[in-house]
Amino acid sequence: MRRFTLIAIPYLWLLALFLVPFLIVLKISLSDIALARPPYMPQLDPAAGWEGLKSFFSELDFENFAFLTTDDLYWKAYLSSLKIALVSTFLTLLVGYPVAYAMARAPEEWRPTLLMLVILPFWTSFLIRVYSWMGILSNEGVLNQLLMWLGIIDTPLQIMNTTTAVYIGVVYTYLPFMILPIYSALEKLDGSLLEAAEDLGCSRLEAFWLVTWPLSRNGIIAGCFLVFIPTIGEFVIPSLLGGSDTLMIGKVLWEEFFSNRDWPVASAVAVVLLLILIIPIVLFQRNEQKQREAEG
Amino acid sequence: MAQTAFAPWTDPDQKPIIEFRNVTKSFGDFTAIHDLSLNIFEREFFALLGPSGCGKTTMMRMLAGFETATSGHIFLSGKDIGHVPPNQRPVNMMFQSYALFPHLSIWDNIAFGLKRESKDKAFIGDRVEEMLRLTRLTKFAKRKPHQISGGQRQRVALARSLAKAPKLLLLDEPLGALDKKLREQTQFELMDIQEKTGTTFVIVTHDQEEAMTVASRIAVMDEGNLVQVATPAEIYEAPNSVYVADFIGDVNIIEGRATQPGLKTGIAWAEGQPPILATPAKSVEAGQSVHFAIRPEKVTIDVEKPDRPNTFRGKVIDIAYLGNISTYHVELAGGQMIKAQMVNARRLANRPITWEDEVWVGFTDTAGVVLEE
Numbered sequence: 001m002r003r004f005t006l007i008a009i010p011y012l013w014l015l016a017l018f019l020v021p022f023l024i025v026l027k028i029s030l031s032d033i034a035l036a037r038p039p040y041m042p043q044l045d046p047a048a049g050w051e052g053l054k055s056f057f058s059e060l061d062f063e064n065f066a067f068l069t070t071d072d073l074y075w076k077a078y079l080s081s082l083k084i085a086l087v088s089t090f091l092t093l094l095v096g097y098p099v100a101y102a103m104a105r106a107p108e109e110w111r112p113t114l115l116m117l118v119i120l121p122f123w124t125s126f127l128i129r130v131y132s133w134m135g136i137l138s139n140e141g142v143l144n145q146l147l148m149w150l151g152i153i154d155t156p157l158q159i160m161n162t163t164t165a166v167y168i169g170v171v172y173t174y175l176p177f178m179i180l181p182i183y184s185a186l187e188k189l190d191g192s193l194l195e196a197a198e199d200l201g202c203s204r205l206e207a208f209w210l211v212t213w214p215l216s217r218n219g220i221i222a223g224c225f226l227v228f229i230p231t232i233g234e235f236v237i238p239s240l241l242g243g244s245d246t247l248m249i250g251k252v253l254w255e256e257f258f259s260n261r262d263w264p265v266a267s268a269v270a271v272v273l274l275l276i277l278i279i280p281i282v283l284f285q286r287n288e289q290k291q292r293e294a295e296g
Numbered sequence: 297m298a299q300t301a302f303a304p305w306t307d308p309d310q311k312p313i314i315e316f317r318n319v320t321k322s323f324g325d326f327t328a329i330h331d332l333s334l335n336i337f338e339r340e341f342f343a344l345l346g347p348s349g350c351g352k353t354t355m356m357r358m359l360a361g362f363e364t365a366t367s368g369h370i371f372l373s374g375k376d377i378g379h380v381p382p383n384q385r386p387v388n389m390m391f392q393s394y395a396l397f398p399h400l401s402i403w404d405n406i407a408f409g410l411k412r413e414s415k416d417k418a419f420i421g422d423r424v425e426e427m428l429r430l431t432r433l434t435k436f437a438k439r440k441p442h443q444i445s446g447g448q449r450q451r452v453a454l455a456r457s458l459a460k461a462p463k464l465l466l467l468d469e470p471l472g473a474l475d476k477k478l479r480e481q482t483q484f485e486l487m488d489i490q491e492k493t494g495t496t497f498v499i500v501t502h503d504q505e506e507a508m509t510v511a512s513r514i515a516v517m518d519e520g521n522l523v524q525v526a527t528p529a530e531i532y533e534a535p536n537s538v539y540v541a542d543f544i545g546d547v548n549i550i551e552g553r554a555t556q557p558g559l560k561t562g563i564a565w566a567e568g569q570p571p572i573l574a575t576p577a578k579s580v581e582a583g584q585s586v587h588f589a590i591r592p593e594k595v596t597i598d599v600e601k602p603d604r605p606n607t608f609r610g611k612v613i614d615i616a617y618l619g620n621i622s623t624y625h626v627e628l629a630g631g632q633m634i635k636a637q638m639v640n641a642r643r644l645a646n647r648p649i650t651w652e653d654e655v656w657v658g659f660t661d662t663a664g665v666v667l668e669e
Contacts, residue, residue: 196395198382199360200409200460210408214399294398294442 029267096178104186161243185219319368343511566630576666590664604658
């Protein structure tokens with residue numbers, strides 16, 4: 001009985017803070033827009049009893065989901081988000097792997113400090129850090145002024161309000177999520193494995209591709225998912241750095257909720273986004289599970 | 297037909313396969329190897345023996361190419377290999393941790409080195425199968441390293457390092473991770489495989505029993521120096537120093553002074569006691585301070601005074617009963633302790649000597665070794 005109570009606490013937590021809100025959003029996505037407060041119909045009237053419940057369910061339909069297929073905006077936004085998430089995941093890997101590798105190869109007494117430096121940005125607000133990128137990337141920003149002062153360019157580069165700025169923002173923000181799992185995989189790597197590979201005839205580079213890379217694969221996969229999953233739904237970075245140029249589903253969602261005040265359509269967008277994300281999340285879980293089994 | 301003894305080191309015409317010539321290795325201001333010269337011959341099973349930190353692992357890593365000598369030269373088949381990187385040496389190493397690739401199957405682990413030489417597939421396949429048979433691992437070819445036992449992993453590591461048919465195989469504490477029974481069994485397997493393949497083996501170990509069992513010759517090391525290089529029997533019966541005598545096996549060491557010069561001497565070791573009669577290997581000076589080393593199994597213990605060149609009266613302080621043998625700790629006059637080992641040929645109840653008994657210890661005049669210093 002005590003064991004049951006112990007397990008029940010996290011399940012109740014998940015139920016109250018994840019499943020119930022999701023069911024509310026799902027319900028809204030099946031409702032119709034209305035000029036009311038809250039701005040959708042129908043509402044469940046508990047006083048009407050069984051009849052009220054029946055009419056409540058009969059008024060729910062998939063109209064909003066059907067609507068999402070009629071307007072190009074939505075599937076384009078989903079695709080564009082997918083593309084941006086994929087490209088930025090790849091870029092983050094490109095930057096993150098060498099950093100993680102260097103950290104894992106650093107002298108042991110240096111590693112906690114380096115690890116600290118990777119985590120340090122989390123101590124300031126994410127929003128402030130994105131705003132400071134605006135200060136760096138804008139036409140009058142630090143970067144353009146520096147390049148012009150050095151005489152490399154004559155006119156400021158237009159980086160702000162382009163997809164490039166979004167890539168920079170995403171890579172910067174999510175880099176620790178890529179570095180940490182790769183670092184933890186590389187740090188565990190037994191140095192004698194590389195010596196054994198060399199002893200058996202590998203060059204340093206071959207030893208890297210045949211031993212280091214495959215043995216850090218789980219870290220790479222974990223890092224990629226940790227960057228990819230939140231980037232798809234990312235809203236702050238594209239709206240602050242990407243301007244009107246960048247189409248991402250997170251922004252569409254925000255606009256449906258707050259500009260159009262069309263909660264049912266916005267909820268439908270959110271439900272579809274969740275369905276899309278379930279695939280990589282399940283894959284990620286399976287990777288973690290497999291890794292645990294291999295280690296156990 | 298009696299076999300001729302394998303002893304290339306006694307033949308001046310034999311060229312060594314490995315030659316260390318005045319090799320010194322320093323790490324910063326710590327000198328791991330001091331101006332060391334050593335020859336190892338083809339088909340030898342050579343053991344580097346010493347406590348941790350004596351430089352034996354550094355020697356091995358220099359042979360593998362992971363360390364370069366600070367000064368001096370290392371020759372392999374007459375060629376200076378000082379600056380040949382590890383991946384271009386005809387030398388393979390079996391690592392203490394085995395260093396098996398966890399993401400590859402047993403088959404792929406063994407094939408790893410062969411594939412680097414871009415030999416054709418059929419050759420690699422045959423060679424891997426041969427190695428699997430040699431190490432009795434055929435059944436496990438498809439498994440991953442974490443799916444087999446420690447003893448099997450040890451054999452995979454051996455098979456992998458032998459697959460490329462190296463001129464020289466280095467074994468770094470190869471049996472350290474196995475339990476005692478498996479270790480003893482594996483020692484004989486190693487010797488068997490060494491004989492079958494005809495490869496020169498250099499083994500690093502801190503376990504003197506292991507070195508004695510497998511090696512054709514043993515180099516006893518201490519703080520970066522070779523103390524003695526000889527066959528196991530010589531090392532045991534004729535150690536050249538107190539360090540070697542003490543490191544290998546159990547020994548009684550008695551300090552004293554030579555009473556006569558030459559090759560027959562007495563050793564005065566305690567007031568009012570007759571000197572120990574001994575035969576030094578090298579002529580000694582009268583009055584010279586010496587150590588007399590004698591193995592416990594060469595000391596007998598009797599109730600009646602025996603007819604032996606050396607006999608001393610003592611009292612049994614302690615008896616260590618080990619089943620097949622018993623070790624008696626006997627206190628001689630003047631407080632000198634001496635260990636005597638007796639085979640328990642009779643059953644316990646029939647043996648007359650027990651604690652506190654007055655006894656006679658005895659040994660011949662050639663049983664012990666006289667060591668200077």
